[in-house]
Amino acid sequence: MFRHRLRVSGQPDLPDPHPAARTPLSSHGHTTMHIAVIGMGLLGRAVAERLHDQGHAVTVYNRTAAKTEPLRARGLAVAPSPSDALAAADCALLFLTDAAAIRSVLFEATPPEALRNRTIIQMGTISPEESQALLASVTKAGGDYCEAPVLGSIAEALAGSLLVMAGGTQDQFDHWNPVFRSLSSAPTLIGTVGQAATLKLALNHLIAAELTAFASSLGLIQRSGVSVDHFMAILKTSALFAPAFEKKLPRLLTRQYDNPNFPTTHLLKDVNLFAGEARHRGLPVTSVESLRSILEDTIARGYGEADYSALFETMNPKD
Known part of the structure; x- marks a missing residue:
């Protein structure tokens, strides 16, 4: 589930998440990953900037495209749709306002096949029942889902000192630890999906x-x-x-x-x-x-x- 990604036909020229000559470690000493950050609010933008500065390949998407332009100027890839963002990424981090916004972006604006073999990591604040419902929906579409809400704001995101609270399996936590470690010095696995929420x-x-x-x-x-x-x-x-x-x-x-x-x-x-x-x-x-x-x-x-x-x-x- 984690490593096999499918290309969606007709996608724009976004970064290939698995190029043949991919460098396994960044200059910061962690595994380099291709990450989509969806939702360019205050925290989403800061997280995208931090991940980019840490050497990850970051693709961003926002429903209001103008909010992505400052990040494009910094060298981050900008996807024109959620499907394009998912196609370019090892995983997608969600920083959307609420569960309704998540469903609108992931399931109404995105064809089901775009989620197949993709990992969705929900990092905003939603209820445990909403997170568990997203787990069911993403899994049904052939994707993988976990949650990792954070405590902290813009300054902490830019400094990599957010408190990351993961909800999911130990395997998920271990696999995505390079992402979490780029944002936090001590990410913590809280329990199953819903408990971190x-x-x-x-x-x-x-x-x-x-x-x-x-x-x-x-x-x-x-x-x-x-x-x-x-x-x-x-x-x-x-x-x-x-x-x-x-x-x-x-x-x-x-x-x-x-x-x-x-x-x-x-x-x-x-x-x-x-x-x-x-x-x-x-x-x-x-x-x-x-x-x-x-x-x-x-x-x-x-x-x-x-x-x-x-x-x-x-x-x-x-x-």
Whole structure:
């Protein structure tokens, strides 16, 4: 399944994933692979750049083609369709918005034969049930599927310090480790398909919960005239501190939420997914519903595409 790739007739002149003279190791000391990255959002683009810089042959595809032009200028191959991207690759990494977008690209815009003998690695945030359904659909089409959602954003992707959480078999994890190792110093096999997706939802729930609590506490500090420096100094020496607090503090103090690392709309989508999974597992979701309301209010204020730290505008609105 991993090594035998089929050509789809009528494809453009994209890189051959198995040229006769292929160099097995890149200058970075790992196996060179031909990788398609599908979805050129903030994280997908950064991952494509990182893999290219690590010596892999990268082909990118995005439904809005204009987003691929900066990568073409950097020397990455640009595919005109998902089928072309798959034909050029050992594996395809998905960084699409949600499961509906994945199905649209892989199954509505792509003929079934394009998935045959291809490996799909889902790296975005979707529910475990959605990931398991994709496993069934890709397998039915003759392909191979695993998940590897990541924690981290643009800076971590470019530095190769993402936290990669794989869901699949040990053989899949071992085979695609050169890809994972290009993005993370310590990729981890979490379990079967669906388990890594669950872990990612749990972590993204904490993103919303922690920053909401921090924003509320900071608002109280500011409105009470307590020194923010004193607040942060005490917080940083306590067990309460989370690095995200210090990272987001400049945005909150200046109320500048442009150039997002993670848009508010995406965080709301993930909180909704977490709520659904928690409810399915018999957990109370009262606190999650509060987070959802805060994010919806923030989006209603016009901050949907801004960095999610804009939830500060809901927790501590201007007088």
